[in-house]
Amino acid sequence: MARLFDILGPTMVGPSSSHTAGACRLGHLAQAVLGGRPDRARIGLHGSYAMTGEGHGTKRAIVGGLLGFEPDDPRLRDSFREAEEAGLEFEFEAIDLGDTAHPNSARLEVWRGAASSRIVGSSIGGGRVRLDRIDGFAVAVTGTLPTLVVLADDVPGTIAMITGMLADGGLNLATMRVDRTGRGEQALMTIEADHEIPEPLLAELEAQEWVHWIRMIAAWS
């Protein structure tokens, strides 16, 4: 259901809520999943993003998002220069994600030192976005709530353990989603909570031997 500030806002650099503000948020989510500003990015634009993105500043908005800028940051206009100064190398390509993909979709492959992430996401209207894939795992991350992303071994009891730890911390979970590469391999969990998950709890979770990495994605203001 629409929230008040999905309708009144976002405040944003023009010209398009889907092609500029939404594009910026996809870039922003990619750097959040990576765990910080990337030093290299390969960005694939699908459908309308590839077709009419140029006139909407879509490329500049995505690069700005990768630098951590929000949709209302005037630096979006000049993000290519900002990227150069920040040491972010990027390239764009036109891609075809198939007929079932949302017309405003992008695939962002990002690297930061030895770490890398690959996300596929869509801009679904009015500046709202949804990540559909993280490193090949199916997700549905919108950034409207604080979101915890956990890559873990697919061993029994992990979900109960995570939810137990969060419940012990007094946190109420809104949604939870799990996808795995195969039985006994790896599973990616995305958990939306009503509140930010405190640092000590994240540290405790990250220390579990079956956890590969965790990321906390802050909600849009």
Place this chain on the structure above:
Amino acid sequence: MFRSIADWIELAREEGCSLADAVVRTEGKQTGLDATRIGERIRETLEVMRAAVEEGLASGDTSPTGLTGGRARQLVGEAPGLLGTEFTGLLARAIATLEVNARMGLIAAAPTAGAAGVLPAVLFTLQGPRGWSEEDLLEGMLVAGGVGAVIAERASIAGAGGGCQAETGSAAAMAAAAVTYLEGGTAEQVAHAIAFTLQGMLGLICDPVAGLVEIPCAYRNASAGIQATAAAEMALAGLEFPVPADQVIDVMGEVGRKMDVRYRETALGGLAATPAGQEIARQAGMDQLVQLQRRGSTAGEGSARFGPS
């Protein structure tokens, strides 16, 4: 927020509060934002809206394509003022925001960037003459937000989902409701203002030339502002539209779903596909788009992929 305008009015009646308060209470329950924080964010949004209008009125700068920019200023300076200066000012303010938007300036989407000119133009034009305070404007914004949320729920606020009726139509309905509320209209009159607005915008297609949020968007924002004001005027006079607002919104949703994809923000039909529209797209370097337009751009799957919102 609310599933229907009727539910919203009913809730306000049950709780003995205004339509604006009902929005604050419901938003608080659903998102956890308290009244203070909601008020702060609306003030911030209003500031961005006001700054965009002022910048657009003052500046002669054009967008990268040259299709917009400086027209708002020209309107204020050159228009004959057929219905008085407020009328001219309303048109100019709506265009001003869209001109700033096209230059990658800072705007507040309401409900989208492409329709961002309507609500501020109506509110700021009438604020002085009608003697509304900043607090009044804040309440008007809450009512506008409630209307937009219902439309998003029952129909669509995206041009790709329902054409321009979903964007400037929704924005106009939001503005008409705000004006009617601020002028002391009853909840029923607010609902009639929504119905009066949308009945006149049903079927409006989204056909952005060269796929850009410029032409006809800037001018459609201006005419939507007029439609909103007209609807409020009629509702406040006690005129009643015989089809309830929720049912008019549902018609808008139905028309949007049945609208050919060429007219839903793909830039493959309407004004965008005219010889003049194609020429502008070609000059903007969008050769791929022009090829699709020339192909007659069937309403197939692939054609759904192109356009802004």
